[in-house]
Amino acid sequence: MVDRGWEVDVYLICGFETLLPPRRQVIQDALPHGVGLEVWTDAIPYYYVKKHNQELKQPDQSIELAPHGLSRQHRFVVRDKLMEYDFFTAFEDDIRIMADHVVSFLEMSVEIDRMRRAAEHSPDGKVHVEHAAEDNRTRRGKSMDKATVGNDVLEDPMTAEELRRLWPGFVRTEVLDTRGGEPRQLLGGEKPALDDYKWMENVPPSQEYEHTFGTIDPNICCGVPPGRARTPDHPKKDDLLLWETDISAMGVRHYPGVGWAAAMPVEDRADIGSYWSGEGHTYNDPSMKRPRRVNSLLGQQAGWMAMATRSQLLYFHEHACPGGFLPPFDGKDWVNDSLQTRNG
Numbered sequence: 001m002v003d004r005g006w007e008v009d010v011y012l013i014c015g016f017e018t019l020l021p022p023r024r025q026v027i028q029d030a031l032p033h034g035v036g037l038e039v040w041t042d043a044i045p046y047y048y049v050k051k052h053n054q055e056l057k058q059p060d061q062s063i064e065l066a067p068h069g070l071s072r073q074h075r076f077v078v079r080d081k082l083m084e085y086d087f088f089t090a091f092e093d094d095i096r097i098m099a100d101h102v103v104s105f106l107e108m109s110v111e112i113d114r115m116r117r118a119a120e121h122s123p124d125g126k127v128h129v130e131h132a133a134e135d136n137r138t139r140r141g142k143s144m145d146k147a148t149v150g151n152d153v154l155e156d157p158m159t160a161e162e163l164r165r166l167w168p169g170f171v172r173t174e175v176l177d178t179r180g181g182e183p184r185q186l187l188g189g190e191k192p193a194l195d196d197y198k199w200m201e202n203v204p205p206s207q208e209y210e211h212t213f214g215t216i217d218p219n220i221c222c223g224v225p226p227g228r229a230r231t232p233d234h235p236k237k238d239d240l241l242l243w244e245t246d247i248s249a250m251g252v253r254h255y256p257g258v259g260w261a262a263a264m265p266v267e268d269r270a271d272i273g274s275y276w277s278g279e280g281h282t283y284n285d286p287s288m289k290r291p292r293r294v295n296s297l298l299g300q301q302a303g304w305m306a307m308a309t310r311s312q313l314l315y316f317h318e319h320a321c322p323g324g325f326l327p328p329f330d331g332k333d334w335v336n337d338s339l340q341t342r343n344g
Contacts, residue, residue, distance in 0.1 A: 001099045002032040009036035009085075011077050012093075015044045015070050040077070045069040072329075079326040082310060091303030101170070105305045108168040108258065109312070115257040116163040126157035127256040141279045144289045146268040151290055153273030155254040162272040165320075166255070169264050170301045172243035199247050199283065248283060249290075249297035251276045264299040268292050
């Protein structure tokens with residue numbers, strides 16, 4: 001980012017009560033010259049411990065530190081600095097975000113917004129996929145849940161409202177250690193690699209898949225600094241592991257203006273439709289529903305990006321998020337929340 005001429009500052013939000021000067025100096029020394037560093041220590045909030053089936057603020061409740069609430073504290077920083085920066089990223093400290101990720105996000109955001117404005121001025125209120133295949137389907141794939149769209153939405157036109165709910169996202173991957181033979185290990189060494197993974201028979205063989213359909217390019221997503229311990233400097237596709245999701249939760253769609261893109265799992269009421277990988281009983285289970293609220297498959301990105309012409313952040317706060325995105329976290333949408341249901 002600095003090499004592109006961007007002015008960058010880092011805000012480190014810690015659960016530690018203190019950050020010792022030698023450790024802070026290690027962080028400062030790792031940053032490029034001119035990058036600012038501010039540290040917020042002891043940032044874990046307090047909360048009322050909520051017992052099972054109990055309302056908040058009962059006489060026997062205690063107030064304790066809420067480590068799960070640390071993931072929301074960055075919003076206080078964003079609120080305070082909203083008018084000082086052109087772009088914000090907020091991520092966990094083990095996620096690698098490069099300038100190319102930011103540029104890709106910005107380009108995709110601009111194209112989505114262009115399609116939205118085109119839909120608003122279109123005679124039928126929609127934008128259409130150019131050269132879409134003729135749709136001769138007589139029935140739509142049932143959603144099998146509360147979503148209002150089916151599981152086989154592929155090249156359908158989109159309304160401005162649907163495009164307002166479309167955002168560029170990221171899929172987390174972990175680079176596996178391929179040195180020293182089997183079993184391969186994750187970066188942290190805590191779990192063996194999945195050489196015989198759950199949906200292996202449902203995914204085309206690696207070689208055929210790469211040559212026929214294309215796949216994740218690890219040189220873009222997952223290149224690591226030379227000599228990084230425990231990981232290959234130039235990982236291959238089979239050196240990557242999806243994190244907090246898998247193929248059974250994914251979909252794909254041909255978006256107007258944008259092109260083909262994967263669709264991440266979303267809450268049923270927010271779904272705008274895509275072709276689910278499990279449509280047509282791909283996974284040999286007729287009762288299998290499209291995963292939307294399965295915690296292990298939510299596709300949690302460990303962070304977010306937003307343009308701060310401020311428009312995206314203000315859209316989150318004023319329209320998209322019940323109760324608002326930025327503090328203070330009060331009002332009817334936060335009653336009994338206790339940091340437990342909207343802590344990301």
